[in-house]
Amino acid sequence: MFLGIRKDEIKHLLRRLGRDSRDNFANVELKSLFSELTFNIITRMVAGKRYYGEGSDFEEAKHFREIIRKFSIECRHQIQEIFLPILRWMDYGGYEKKMARTNLVFATNTAAVTMEWAMSLLLNHPDVQKKAKVELDTCVRQERLLEEADLPKLHYLQNIISETFRLCPPAPLWLPHMSSENCQLRGFDIPRDTMLLVNSWTLHRDPKLWDDPTSFKPERFEGGERGETYKLLPFGTGRRACPGSGLANKVVGLTLGSLIQCYEWERVSEKKVDMMEGKGLTMPKMEPLEAIWPLHRTLHRLSERHGPIVSLRFGSRPVIVVSSPSVVKECFTKNDVIFANRPKFVMGKFIGYDYTVVSLAPYGDHWRNLRRLSAVEIFASNRLNLFLGIRRYEIKQLLLRLSRNSVENFAKVELKSMLSELLLNITMRMVAGKRFYGDNMKDVEEGREFREIIKEMFEFGGTSNPGDFFPILQWIDYQGYNKRALRLGKKMDVFLQGLLDECRSNKSDLENRNTMIDHLLSLQESEPEYYTDEIIKGLIGAIQVGGADTTAGTIEWAMSLLLNHPEVLKKARDELDTHIGHDCLIDETDLPKLQYLQSIISESLRPFPLAPLLVPYFSTEDCKLGGFDVPGGTILLVNAWALHRDPKLWNDPTSFKPERFETRESETYKLLPFGLGRRACPGIGLANRVVGLTLGSLIQCFDWKRVDEKEINMDEGQGLIMPKMEPLEAMCKTRQVMNNEQENIGNEA
Ligand code: HEM
Known part of the structure; x- marks a missing residue:
């Protein structure tokens, strides 16, 4: 029939x-x-x-x-x-x-x-x-x-x-x-x-x-x-x-x-057809998750329809999404302790040393200790100043690389990977005294491996694990998520343990013995029960994972915006020429007087916050938000991306206007790229220094233009942090100030 x-x-x-x-x-x-x-x-x-x-x-x-x-x-x-x-x-x-x-x-x-x-x-x-x-x-x-x-x-x-x-x-x-x-x-x-x-x-x-x-x-x-x-x-x-x-x-x-x-059939290219499985009632082939991702956009659409507090269920777990300054304020003032926790997802077990790393640890004595320790040993001004030479040296290496082919004419450069290598070198030298990238580096392979681990971690973390929301799927390890997380966690652990052992044995030719690992190892000698290898590995892992791609990504978005707005780029260069001149390079100490540069950074983080939903919080008790009852055990997502683009909060929010920050348009609860409250990003000081110095140096030392007439594509890609979909390519030409400095470069560290 x-x-x-x-x-x-x-x-x-x-x-x-x-x-x-x-x-x-x-x-x-x-x-x-x-x-x-x-x-x-x-x-x-x-x-x-x-x-x-x-x-x-x-x-x-x-x-x-x-x-x-x-x-x-x-x-x-x-x-x-x-x-x-x-x-x-x-x-x-x-x-x-x-x-x-x-x-x-x-x-x-x-x-x-x-x-x-x-x-x-x-x-x-x-x-x-x-x-x-x-x-x-x-x-x-x-x-x-x-x-x-x-x-x-x-x-x-x-x-x-x-x-x-x-x-x-x-x-x-x-x-x-x-x-x-x-x-x-x-x-x-x-x-x-x-x-x-x-x-x-x-x-x-x-x-x-x-x-x-x-x-x-x-x-x-x-x-x-x-x-x-x-x-x-x-x-x-x-x-x-x-x-x-x-x-x-x-x-x-x-x-x-x-x-x-x-018909005769052939593949579209030499590459084999991807046989990755997607998700569904039936088992479809994998393809981009354009329907749901980026999640911040989907949640924004829900908020537009239902208001600034939206209550959802992700499987068996209650979730609240907030996107108004007054509700955000309530979360981080009267309810700040209640929301100072993080939800437990499978990834944290295998990759976060069973939730003992600072970004995933439950709110309590252990987390407080880690924050205190990192505040003193890593993020304190004196510690950051100690590493200033590293930042200067690495940024100058980047400038040198960019100027290689661009002294006479504009040369095309791919900035994404250069920025990513810059940040990995900076963080790795601070942590372990090693650099992976640059000319004649012997650890390039190790660096590549580490970058692969971090990349996989962000991609992996970005795809929701059904088991996190449906406990039954957890038991059967549906789609092998646990196994993959375990394997990834092991790879990361082997890498970090290698760094620790290398510092401990002190046999290698490490250039700087005053690294974070050295400090933490000396603390281990006095208090071995607390400063275990796992705690140290967790801390340095959090710095690498939390610090490198977020900072590199921020610079990439900012440069993309500048290339699409040459008038802003010119104004920034004029500011640099006025305050620094043509005889020396910008330094970190110059940053406070470069107000327009600071405004550009804020205005880049506004539409493109690297963590658009911040990092999820978790309520430990019942509380009230905007008059609604929120039960204990609820996941809280703060849609910073939506807040940063809300026309009720920002004048002409879709335009790139660094000038808006001259009039103090910003207020605490409407611009929050680094989060808020007790769990706010501890790396903000370091990030501001690196972003400021790198961006300032790029603007001061080079003329920039787009590869062609077409505007830079500002679409966001997928992942736990918000990457640019297309890696940034641009044309640059060395300016006089860079030529003057050429001879000194390479002699400092
Ligand atoms: C532009 C660069 C950066 C951005 C946009 C950024 C953003 C964030 C955000 C939104 C959070 C969550 C805050 C919250 O829950 O309220 C966070 C947490 C964190 N960030 Fe950053 N971050 C950046 C750079 C860094 C750097 C350079 C480091 C370290 C070297 C770092 C280390 C951390 C850590 C350890 C946490 C977890 C804090 C906790 O849960 O107690 N971040 N970051």
Whole structure:
């Protein structure tokens, strides 16, 4: 039944693909084509109408497409798994009603997702694709199109589909089952009302059940491996097994077979198709999380609709998002102790030495001790002054690097990685007396490795871990998040321990023996029980992770804004020329008199705060906020990004106007890039010095312009801190002051 519909819709797909690919290979986006195909098949079967493509230009279809578009934006990726239940619990935008459509989406999604996985596997395995083509050419030939009736004789095609289901089961945990009575499983008592999750994904990759399980080998089914019922279970088994498996097999078989029969397929580039899994009710392929991320923007939209205090649930955890100065003030004045905690996420256990590092430790004696220690040993003015030589030297090395090709003419430079290397050198020299980047450095590889760890940490921290919000997923380590965090934590620990051991043994050629690690190790000698290696590693790790990318990112955003606003850049250069002149380079002691430069930094941190939601806080007791009851155990997110762009708080907030800070437009509770209260950033003094000196030096020593006429793209990328989406490239030309200084550079440290 409905065979005609399936045939017809697949022909539509084939015609669409044929439009641009008659003479040459054409680039096609298969995901949405598969999704529209399966939607049309189901809606024609259910309602007799097609809602996509030809013949779908009627009001109801448009309405339907709009619903599905909105639904998939809301559901995609994270939402399907984490945010969908959250939004459902708070019934955001009448979500319950929209959820009635889930069945339709689920039914069509499984087939579409499977076809996408299958095509990805075939693109990565041209040998398999070729073999399937030979089978089709032999059994069906090129005179006519493949029919559903041909499928039973196409064994190799069937094997490809089985192998796709094995590696990429569209419902990796099936749908949860619930026990209605007490029972026994393998001798264990299972009480009634227990939720049963069957992990078919693990079963399908179990090396005890499958030979070489991670490889894509359709041939494995030639020997009849498929026959064993309980090892290949993409559609579930038993009474609640998927009733649509027959239809799914037909649609997938006919579509895939037709695509192979009718077209040649190649990857878009040499690079293999990415086989990372995304998140969802079904297991989609990974793609950018454009629907939810950046999270601060999504939360801002919610605040616009519901007001400056929004109460949500992320899975089982209550969350409050605040975005008005008066509520922020309430959080950090009368409720400051209540919100001085951090929520515990899995990452903190493995990467934060079981929540003992300063940024993640619970509010209490241990945290107070760490803050006191870092205030005295690291962030105190005398300690920062001690390291002034390091900052000067490293910034001058950057200037030297930039001037290499730009003495005569403008030269193109990629600033992002240079700034990142500058900050890693500064923090690493302060911490351990080592520099990783520069000419003839022997530790470049070590530096690269460390940068990779930090990068992974930020990327990893930026993707929500479902287990943090659904304890049940924590137990089963859904998607292997715990394992990954453990591995990352170990890598970081090995690196930090190496630094400690190197300082301790004192055998290396470390250039500066007055490092933070040296200080902490001497404290360890007097109080070994408290200053354990773990405490020291946690402290230096927090400085590296908290200090380097945030500061480098701030300079990158500021330079991008200046390149888009040459009039501001000129005014800043005039200020520098007036106060410092052309004979010497700017120094840290000059910063207080450079008011316009300071305003530029504030005006960059306003629209582009590196921690747009600050760092989450956690309430330890019930309290009241804006007249609402907030229970203990609530996560508090302060949307600094939204506050910094609120037209009620800032005049013309989307414009870049450093002058606004001359009139003291800023007030404590409306500009908070470094957070507030007891947990506010302890690195603010260091950050201000480094940002000020670097930015001032870049403006003083070089003329700058954009690479072309186009404005610098100011879109933000993804990650725990707010990176620029596109690394900053610019043109620079050395100014006279830099030429004068050239000879002295390199002789200081
Ligand atoms: C422009 C650069 C920086 C920005 C925008 C920034 C921003 C922040 C923010 C928003 C917080 C959370 C504050 C809160 O919870 O109220 C924070 C915390 C922290 N920052 Fe920074 N930061 C920067 C530079 C640094 C530097 C240079 C260091 C160290 C060298 C550092 C170390 C830390 C630490 C250890 C914490 C955790 C404090 C705690 O939980 O007690 N940061 N930072």
